[in-house]
Amino acid sequence: MAVTFYINLAYLLGAIAFVWGLRLLSTPDTARRGNILASIGMGLAIIAAMLAPLENTSNNYGWILGGMAVGAGIGWVSARRIQMTAMPQMVSMFNGLGGACAVVLALVEVFQFYGGERTLDSGQLVIVLSTLLIGGVAFTGSLLAFGKLQGLVRDNTLTLPKHNIINQIMLLVLIVMGVMLVIQGQEAGLTMAMIFTVLALIYGFSFVIPIGGADMPVVISLLNSFTGLSAAAAGLIYENNFMLVGGILVGASGTILTVLMCEAMNRSLLNVLIGGFGGGGGSAKGADGDQVAKEVSINDAAIQLYYSNSVMFVPGYGLAVAQAQKVCKEVDDLLEANGVDVKYAIHPVAGRMPGHMNVLLAEADVPYPKLLDLDDANSALPNTDMVVIVGANDVVNPAAYDDPGSPIYGMPVLNVWEAKNVIVLKRSMSTGYAGIQNPLFFHAKNRMLFGDAKDSLNKLVQELKNL
Structure with missing residues (x-):
């Protein structure tokens, strides 16, 4: 009981640090302190999560610490070496990895459910499948955003005729499959769940394909909100209040920022998603004729x-x-x-x-x-x-x-x-x-x-x- 109290206290303090850190990030003068405070909150939550199952003798702390060390090393080196010109790419990549983590967590539950090692009621299965879908879109969508920002993928080169209709059909298929998986439960089988996962990953790519390069700031913000929502869903799976709070904060802030940026461009989010803005091929008044640009020394x-x-x-x-x-x-x-x-x-x-x-x-x-x-x-x-x-x-x-x-x-x-x-x-x-x-x-x-x-x-x- 005492251990549970201190674990919940650590989660509470971590959540407070997250909220206060986010508040400090609102201005450059306090952003550094906010980042440090939020990092401390995350550290508290990680320690609490590792101490939570002490009664389980099969804990793999060696693997956990090893993974943390490798990840921290990669993050440190990347952050030190990255050029400011490539900062959007790094943000997009890190955001995608957050979505990938949510997918992995959901897949663990899927394998255990269809392997008979764990039971999930309809509500829990909805949460798991939602985590797979949202996390998958955030993962592969962010990878494609990275490719566009890095210049590896040109706008419109992957776009198919009536691509937005294709996306709508794919989303409808995913929703129908999700409903069937929930209704049929274990009878649906692992194969159908894997098809759902693969289709969600493909949809993530397809979702970002028609979006023009000039709209990448909005896309990054939107995908960031998706990652937050997937983290919140993962928090529901494991009944982890800190993951839930952190995911909601990221999802809400990303959504608010997306709306504000759309307002700054006087465009709706739907127009951003289907507009293909930035594909090149538009022209503006004043580009034709005999006009000459004057130079200055x-x-x-x-x-x-x-x-x-x-x-x-x-x-x-x-x-x-x-x-x-x-x-x-x-x-x-x-x-x-x-x-x-x-x-x-x-x-x-x-x-x-x-x-x-x-x-x-x-x-x-x-x-x-x-x-x-x-x-x-x-x-x-x-x-x-x-x-x-x-x-x-x-x-x-x-x-x-x-x-x-x-x-x-x-x-x-x-x-x-x-x-x-x-x-x-x-x-x-x-x-x-x-x-x-x-x-x-x-x-x-x-x-x-x-x-x-x-x-x-x-x-x-x-x-x-x-x-």
């Missing part, structure tokens, strides 16, 4: 920045690719030293995962108060002397307002053209991840500074130092 750009009263940087995925965040901060410091007010405009879906730009700039020690969200940035832009766009494209595209034929029409974007002057740092005139041209490049207020973002910013640093 490094020297002229440095002079304009140096003598401005206010400057706003707009970071995008190109900033991550060029690993230019620290050089950008150096430009920031030089301008601030000359009395220039410097801010950063952060679009909710800039980058390849939720909060991607915030993470990059935090790594460069950019103070959090300098980061403006979409609404605050748009309010400040009309009074801004210079806007410097570093690697962003689709989130500053005016076609969202004035081109009903554009795939991003209606999406809230940063109104950078309202500033007095704009400079876009890009390698070329190529389209962004959404696959559409940007009329901003030909705007009268805009000038293009071609080249690698990090190299261009380094040259700006040298010019600013010479002024």
Whole structure:
């Protein structure tokens, strides 16, 4: 009885640490403490879970500790070596492994149930099958998201005709099979349960296939919520309150973030799932005709920045690719030293995962108060002397307002053209991840500074130092 009390107490303290850690993650200033606190909570829960079955003499603590050591080693090395450009891929992969764990736990129950080693009533069987389905979708869906983000899989290369109808049919088949497995119980047989599992894994791939690359931040957030739900379902299987609470927290936060990101793009979740946004092939008004983008030299750009009263940087995925965040901060410091007010405009879906730009700039020690969200940035832009766009494209595209034929029409974007002057740092005139041209490049207020973002910013640093 005493052991049970302390185990439940450890679960309670772990859950409190999780909740408080999540609260601290809401701002960069406290995020590190929140991460550490949540890790301590997870450690408490793991210790409690290992102490729970002490009366069972067949515990395999050696295997458990060995697996933890290997997993911790892989996680440590991966986290140390991963580049910021690949952070979305790592998040997607780790998220998928969480779904895989839920699948493995559910499969253990399935084998024991059909092997006659354990009895499951209808409610318990529903939970097990739900864990298999949700965890399977999170696992294989995250793997495909990783492939798209890594450039191993191109958008639309795997898409079949009427692919969304195929997905609907697969989901319907899975639901029917699940109902039959619950009704028939052990009579359904292990083979049918394995077919259900394999089909769930295939559906995970198929679910993500038609989703365009530009929607990957939403997909990662959605799959993260799936992983949380599968963990919560696994908690129900084992009557583990900590798994239940942790899974609900992850599932709920992922769902809320998904909804917020869809609102930021002025699109429904259904439109994201079936839209194929980012497949390339759209066009925006202003991409045709004899329009010519005007260039600016490094020297002229440095002079304009140096003598401005206010400057706003707009970071995008190109900033991550060029690993230019620290050089950008150096430009920031030089301008601030000359009395220039410097801010950063952060679009909710800039980058390849939720909060991607915030993470990059935090790594460069950019103070959090300098980061403006979409609404605050748009309010400040009309009074801004210079806007410097570093690697962003689709989130500053005016076609969202004035081109009903554009795939991003209606999406809230940063109104950078309202500033007095704009400079876009890009390698070329190529389209962004959404696959559409940007009329901003030909705007009268805009000038293009071609080249690698990090190299261009380094040259700006040298010019600013010479002024």
